Amino acid sequence: MASVKAGAIPVYQPDLSGNEKRYVLECLDSTWISSKGKFLGEFEERFSEYVGVKYSHAVCNGTVALHLALVTLGIGPGDEVIVPTLTYVAAVNAIAYTGATPVFVDSLPDTWQMDPVDVRAKITSRTKGIMVVHLYGQPCDMDALTAIAREHGIFLVEDCAEAFGARWKGRHVGTFGDIATFSFFGNKTITTGEGGMVVTNDQTLAARAKHFKGQGLAAHREYWHDVIGYNYRMTNICAAIGLAQLERAEEFITRKRELAAAYREGLRGVPVEMHGEPAHLIHSHWMISILVNDAADRDPLRGWLAERGIETRPLFYPVHTMPMYAVRFQRHPVAENLAWRGINLPSWPGLTDGQVGEVVSAIRAFFEDGNRRNKVASAGAPITTPPIIATVGPEHASSLGEFFERLNDFGVENFFHPHSLTVEEAASRAAYTGRDFYCVLMNGGKIVGYGMLRGWDEGYEIPSLGIVVDPPSQGHGYGRRLMNHLRAVAAERGARRIRLTVHLENAAAIALYRSLGYAFQDGEDGKLIGFLELQNSATAPGKESAG
Numbered sequence: 001m002a003s004v005k006a007g008a009i010p011v012y013q014p015d016l017s018g019n020e021k022r023y024v025l026e027c028l029d030s031t032w033i034s035s036k037g038k039f040l041g042e043f044e045e046r047f048s049e050y051v052g053v054k055y056s057h058a059v060c061n062g063t064v065a066l067h068l069a070l071v072t073l074g075i076g077p078g079d080e081v082i083v084p085t086l087t088y089v090a091a092v093n094a095i096a097y098t099g100a101t102p103v104f105v106d107s108l109p110d111t112w113q114m115d116p117v118d119v120r121a122k123i124t125s126r127t128k129g130i131m132v133v134h135l136y137g138q139p140c141d142m143d144a145l146t147a148i149a150r151e152h153g154i155f156l157v158e159d160c161a162e163a164f165g166a167r168w169k170g171r172h173v174g175t176f177g178d179i180a181t182f183s184f185f186g187n188k189t190i191t192t193g194e195g196g197m198v199v200t201n202d203q204t205l206a207a208r209a210k211h212f213k214g215q216g217l218a219a220h221r222e223y224w225h226d227v228i229g230y231n232y233r234m235t236n237i238c239a240a241i242g243l244a245q246l247e248r249a250e251e252f253i254t255r256k257r258e259l260a261a262a263y264r265e266g267l268r269g270v271p272v273e274m275h276g277e278p279a280h281l282i283h284s285h286w287m288i289s290i291l292v293n294d295a296a297d298r299d300p301l302r303g304w305l306a307e308r309g310i311e312t313r314p315l316f317y318p319v320h321t322m323p324m325y326a327v328r329f330q331r332h333p334v335a336e337n338l339a340w341r342g343i344n345l346p347s348w349p350g351l352t353d354g355q356v357g358e359v360v361s362a363i364r365a366f367f368e369d370g371n372r373r374n375k376v377a378s379a380g381a382p383i384t385t386p387p388i389i390a391t392v393g394p395e396h397a398s399s400l401g402e403f404f405e406r407l408n409d410f411g412v413e414n415f416f417h418p419h420s421l422t423v424e425e426a427a428s429r430a431a432y433t434g435r436d437f438y439c440v441l442m443n444g445g446k447i448v449g450y451g452m453l454r455g456w457d458e459g460y461e462i463p464s465l466g467i468v469v470d471p472p473s474q475g476h477g478y479g480r481r482l483m484n485h486l487r488a489v490a491a492e493r494g495a496r497r498i499r500l501t502v503h504l505e506n507a508a509a510i511a512l513y514r515s516l517g518y519a520f521q522d523g524e525d526g527k528l529i530g531f532l533e534l535q536n537s538a539t540a541p542g543k544e545s546a547g
């Protein structure tokens, strides 16, 4: 992805131009800067009123809010909690922190929210709860999810980190489940810098949450603790900012909804999808997102916008594809498909109509024929210095070994590619002079990718292709560049076909390979086998020009 130019339109920026400064100065002047003070009580009380709950407890971020909610419900080892795979990772991590097992469900293609039919299918005798995540500000189907929880006698936790201001049939999200959480990180609809809230209508749960949040301090004896508690308290300074933000909540949400409507109107006729807004819900549009129709357009479009000073974000990667949760191979095809096609556009309430117009015009210009075609064809182009593809030689041995050790640290072999090398193996490969082919992709003197064609030497006519890109360097088109290089090498050396293997859940790689012409068939152990015919290499992308 190209770095965004100066004078950029950011994805998010908080508006702190209300009473924030005045209230913070009051904290400083009064010396009430820690986790006691008048702003804390006031923020919690006003927040309860706004959301329509009885009890709110302010905490230091949205992740600990989730952990606190789960601990409050007594969720722990041996329990299962159902959670959407298409979410920010914190929702899943919080389950893992308790020792419980996150059980992933797929998303609905139209709303992108967790699929109630899949939720029902995943319930076992160990299921203790459903973690509902109202993604990007759109409420989940709370009729269906509350019915499932009630029917099975399991807890419903609502992660409303992204959905402050969102309503389902007139009720604010966070009021449907047993307990709910919010985040006030700097890019959230209202912010406290870092901060979060745990809310509930249940007096017992509220008391338990408060107890665990404050180090498990017993009610009637000083310095006596009767549970293993946590220090998850918010400071008075953060609450002061939160209170000032809350005073402007309606203004922020109204503006964000106007922005979403303006984007929707401006992008009419462009090959992208946006959330609709059915009458029974209020979407707070924390992030205003689009889905491109063709996944191959996603990264080139992001690069195109970045070159024009417009910052974007990809949709979240489905958590089941991340190394620490990919141990059991799974597929969630809807979430994978959405994740690979989605882009979050600038969404902060201070955006001007003119800036929205700029973003819309840039997206429209991308889809004008020549621009899109050129951009997609050069998706593998370098971002900073031109990357160099070098045939592996002895000079690469030690840096290749280090590269693979780094990949092991990222757990890459779990989900991305089937081969990993030790330093010794890398050294022997670097010394290799036979027909199989190994190359490295260097950028700025550093190995950022590795590719190989193997199998010729074992007598196979069809070489197997494998590539791997350093995780911090992914998303820059290096994979595409390596693939095109290997294709050209295979064609030059007379191969008729190339073969590769990919894990089923690696949606990103599958989309890339498909866009390069690979056709897939089922393999073993949760893998697909892809084939690329090289007969027509006259029409294939050139060795470097397309990569």
Ligand SMILES: Cc1ncc(COP(=O)(O)O)c(C=O)c1O
Residues within 6 Å of the ligand: 061, 062, 063, 064, 066, 087, 088, 090, 091, 133, 159, 161, 162, 183, 184, 185, 194, 195, 196
């Ligand atoms: C869905 C979701 N849950 C939880 C969190 C965690 O909140 P925080 O960043 O305040 O820890 C976020 C934050 O970005 C989120 O988007």
